[in-house]
Amino acid sequence: VNSPPESLKEDGRPKWDNKFQYLLSCIGFAVGLGNVWRFPYLCQIHGGGAFLIPYLIALIFEGIPLLHLELALGQRLRKGSIGAWSAVSPYLGGVGVASWMVSVLVSLYYNTVLTWVMWYFINSFQEPLPWSVCPLNENRTGFDEECYESTAVNYFWYRKTLNITPDVTENGTLQWWLVLCLAACWAIVYLCTIRGIETTGKAIYVTAIFPYLVLTIFLIHGLTLPGATEGLAYLFTPNMNILKNPRVWLDAATQIFFSLSLAFGGLIAFSSYNQQKNDCEKDAVTVAIVNCLTSLYASIPVFSVLGFKATTGYWDCLDRNIIGIINKFDLPEQSITRQNYTTWIRLLNSSHPEKIAALKLKSCNLQEFLDQSVSGTGLAFIVFTQAVILMPASQAWAILFFIMLFSLGLSSMFGNIEGVFTPLLEFKIISKSTPKELISGIICLTSFSIALCFTLGSGSYWIDIFDRYAGSLPLLVIAFFEVTGVAYVYKIKRFSEDVKWMTGRKPNLYWQITWRFISPLLLLIVFVAFVTLQIQKPASYAAWNPKYEGFPMKEEKVYPPWVLAICVLLAVLPCIFVPLVALFHLIKRMLGSKDPSSMPAEAFSCQGDNS
Amino acid sequence: YAWDANEEYLFKAMVAFAMRRYSSKSTTQISNVLLCNVTDRVSFWFVVTDSAKNVTTVPASEVEAAIRMNRNRINSAFLLNDKTLQFLKISSTISPPVEPSTPVWLIVFGVVLCLTVAGIIFLIVSGIQRRKKKNKESSDTENLEEKCEVTVTIENGIPCETLDLKAGHINGVYAADDERFASL
Numbered sequence: 001v002n003s004p005p006e007s008l009k010e011d012g013r014p015k016w017d018n019k020f021q022y023l024l025s026c027i028g029f030a031v032g033l034g035n036v037w038r039f040p041y042l043c044q045i046h047g048g049g050a051f052l053i054p055y056l057i058a059l060i061f062e063g064i065p066l067l068h069l070e071l072a073l074g075q076r077l078r079k080g081s082i083g084a085w086s087a088v089s090p091y092l093g094g095v096g097v098a099s100w101m102v103s104v105l106v107s108l109y110y111n112t113v114l115t116w117v118m119w120y121f122i123n124s125f126q127e128p129l130p131w132s133v134c135p136l137n138e139n140r141t142g143f144d145e146e147c148y149e150s151t152a153v154n155y156f157w158y159r160k161t162l163n164i165t166p167d168v169t170e171n172g173t174l175q176w177w178l179v180l181c182l183a184a185c186w187a188i189v190y191l192c193t194i195r196g197i198e199t200t201g202k203a204i205y206v207t208a209i210f211p212y213l214v215l216t217i218f219l220i221h222g223l224t225l226p227g228a229t230e231g232l233a234y235l236f237t238p239n240m241n242i243l244k245n246p247r248v249w250l251d252a253a254t255q256i257f258f259s260l261s262l263a264f265g266g267l268i269a270f271s272s273y274n275q276q277k278n279d280c281e282k283d284a285v286t287v288a289i290v291n292c293l294t295s296l297y298a299s300i301p302v303f304s305v306l307g308f309k310a311t312t313g314y315w316d317c318l319d320r321n322i323i324g325i326i327n328k329f330d331l332p333e334q335s336i337t338r339q340n341y342t343t344w345i346r347l348l349n350s351s352h353p354e355k356i357a358a359l360k361l362k363s364c365n366l367q368e369f370l371d372q373s374v375s376g377t378g379l380a381f382i383v384f385t386q387a388v389i390l391m392p393a394s395q396a397w398a399i400l401f402f403i404m405l406f407s408l409g410l411s412s413m414f415g416n417i418e419g420v421f422t423p424l425l426e427f428k429i430i431s432k433s434t435p436k437e438l439i440s441g442i443i444c445l446t447s448f449s450i451a452l453c454f455t456l457g458s459g460s461y462w463i464d465i466f467d468r469y470a471g472s473l474p475l476l477v478i479a480f481f482e483v484t485g486v487a488y489v490y491k492i493k494r495f496s497e498d499v500k501w502m503t504g505r506k507p508n509l510y511w512q513i514t515w516r517f518i519s520p521l522l523l524l525i526v527f528v529a530f531v532t533l534q535i536q537k538p539a540s541y542a543a544w545n546p547k548y549e550g551f552p553m554k555e556e557k558v559y560p561p562w563v564l565a566i567c568v569l570l571a572v573l574p575c576i577f578v579p580l581v582a583l584f585h586l587i588k589r590m591l592g593s594k595d596p597s598s599m600p601a602e603a604f605s606c607q608g609d610n611s
Numbered sequence: 612y613a614w615d616a617n618e619e620y621l622f623k624a625m626v627a628f629a630m631r632r633y634s635s636k637s638t639t640q641i642s643n644v645l646l647c648n649v650t651d652r653v654s655f656w657f658v659v660t661d662s663a664k665n666v667t668t669v670p671a672s673e674v675e676a677a678i679r680m681n682r683n684r685i686n687s688a689f690l691l692n693d694k695t696l697q698f699l700k701i702s703s704t705i706s707p708p709v710e711p712s713t714p715v716w717l718i719v720f721g722v723v724l725c726l727t728v729a730g731i732i733f734l735i736v737s738g739i740q741r742r743k744k745k746n747k748e749s750s751d752t753e754n755l756e757e758k759c760e761v762t763v764t765i766e767n768g769i770p771c772e773t774l775d776l777k778a779g780h781i782n783g784v785y786a787a788d789d790e791r792f793a794s795l
Contacts, residue, residue, distance in 0.1 A: 119716075122719040122720050123715075123716045125716070126714075126716065181720070184724050187727045188727050191730045191731050194734050195734070332653075333653065437734070437738050
């Protein structure tokens with residue numbers, strides 16, 4: 001605890017250029033694609049403004065304490081995740097290894113999502129946008145059937161981008177355009193992480209700040225679109241009844257957790273490059289608050305645009321009905337407008353009900369359009385792209401949107417790669433003289449080759465699997481062991497002393513209570529609830545099958561047993577390291593104590609010292 | 612614009628024009644085109660009679676083919692397009708979207724990739740140069756250290772080499788006489 005700081009400064013560890021760079025890296029890591037495409041969706045389906053209540057409670061009792069814990073740990077021990085947890089206690093080394101494994105798995109599939117973003121980005125330079133028109137069929141009399149049945153936007157995503165197979169077991173072939181984009185993405189990641197934080201520190205200035213600029217531009221533009229107010233009202237109207245549903249609380253807890261990128265080991269790696277006398281408490285609170293505010297800030301333009309899209313869809317539906325009625329009844333043009341549509345319908349229904357029924361009019365309901373909530377890739381690549389077509393100067397908006405998504409994802413990738421890179425640098429296998437460029441090159445090249453699997457026809461199904469199983473459950477387990485490990489193995493008293501030495505003040509009652517009791521308990525409850533919910537229904541996925549009767553609805557399919565085995569493996573593999581390493585050290589110690597030859601040697605050396 | 616008798620006249624003229632171009636007989640007159648069932652919606656039926664044969668109507672397939680051939684002329688006469696001026700039962704062939712020889716996305720992709728690779732090469736080369744400089748510097752400091760070690764061998768401020776040169780005069784009083792020493 002009382003080691004002199006001067007000697008530590010000369011240990012040759014790279015350091016941040018300034019405090020702002022470090023904060024920006026942590027913020028960039030935490031703020032990712034999920035802030036844009038998962039939080040607004042959760043807000044919408046869980047009662048709008050009311051969702052903020054469980055969200056804030058989860059932030060205060062789960063998010064901020066865990067964040068402070070990780071930052072303080074990394075800063076004090078000045079090692080990556082594996083080294084840090086081994087230093088806390090050899091039995092806890094498995095926690096670090098599990099973190100490292102999760103970072104590896106997540107890096108693999110996260111960059112493939114960025115590949116899709118890049119593909120859309122480079123296609124946005126075309127006039128007209130390629131997802132706005134359907135291609136023609138062979139004899140040029142109409143449009144391609146798959147495209148016509150669904151929409152041009154869906155067709156471009158499922159056929160032109162993914163070339164998706166109807167089933168997860170059908171692998172399809174490598175899509176060469178995706179392979180090219182994947183290579184470009186990994187090249188960009190390599191360029192930015194080539195020398196560790198030396199290069200990411202420079203890149204983060206751009207990738208962390210640029211999304212905020214674009215979000216502001218979209219905010220201003222989105223608020224001027226027609227229908228924006230309906231979208232925003234829909235998003236923020238609180239529905240307090242929703243709080244009775246435990247699912248809402250579970251979603252809030254997991255969202256806060258994944259949104260702050262806890263338990264990846266990346267935050268420990270970032271803070272390990274800090275000088276020790278740094279106020280990690282203030283940093284943790286700052287990063288958490290900025291992350292939450294960003295989520296809220298991002299949901300405003302997203303929902304303005306969604307409201308605009310719903311309104312336009314509603315108007316289109318009305319217009320189609322109006323044309324049908326005018327044609328059937330031979331009424332003059334402009335006689336039925338959107339405003340008096342309902343009065344006309346009532347009139348005609350009472351006078352000529354059979355004719356109206358024969359027309360088979362679709363009921364147009366704005367609420368229904370607003371209810372079509374999507375999250376994840378569906379939001380970005382289907383819903384948003386459709387909305388962008390409707391805006392004037394659609395190319396510019398598309399380009400801006402996809403660059404923003406790319407920067408958001410790239411800054412999160414930096415954290416993931418650091419979580420893999422830093423522990424490797426400390427591994428004894430790699431000698432000190434190996435250039436960092438080589439290590440990062442090997443990491444990027446290996447990840448690229450493995451990620452080629454995700455460019456197959458069935459790739460997006462596999463990414464869903466990785467996201468659901470590798471990127472969720474192990475993190476909860478790791479975080480639980482992190483908190484309990486520090487609280488009960490390292491002992492909170494010792495940890496508080498460390499934090500006091502670093503920040504200059506003892507952690508107050510809030511930290512003590514949350515670290516000791518509330519956070520572990522909360523994590524345990526979330527973990528149990530999460531597993532229970534997963535087990536309850538058989539694991540299924542939605543497949544895009546043009547030959548399905550209900551097309552363009554997706555077909556619900558169940559995972560075959562071998563795929564389920566892989567899912568379980570992905571979830572369990574990182575977690576298994578925690579008990580394995582503990583067991584390994586236990587056995588080593590027991591064997592060590594049984595061996596009599598070791599004891600006298602120590603005795604001799606002691607005598608040598610004393611004499 | 613409002614639909615009135617003049618517009619109807621124009622329509623008849625366009626249909627007659629289409630028939631003349633299609634079958635290249637110049638016998639079709641405006642009076643051969645008959646409109647009926649005109650509604651406020653502005654929809655109507657029309658037939659084309661053949662004045663050569665006795666007041667029979669030209670078969671629908673011929674009329675369809677003629678209109679299809681001259682569709683864009685008819686559309687532009689009314690400042691409308693395929694969607695706003697609909698001929699029932701005549702589906703239009705859609706022109707394919709223009710595709711440039713090299714897809715645009717490949718060009719953008721090429722630019723992005725070239726920039727990235729250039730950046731990587733620049734960073735690797737600068738890293739190698741920095742390492743070479745550091746090696747040179749460390750070998751320079753090694754030379755300095757050797758010099759330091761050399762200069763350390765100074766006894767009381769006098770360099771050893773000079774001491775050796777001076778090497779002390781052998782004091783003959785002590786050195787030569789072995790009998791002086793007591794034998795053990």
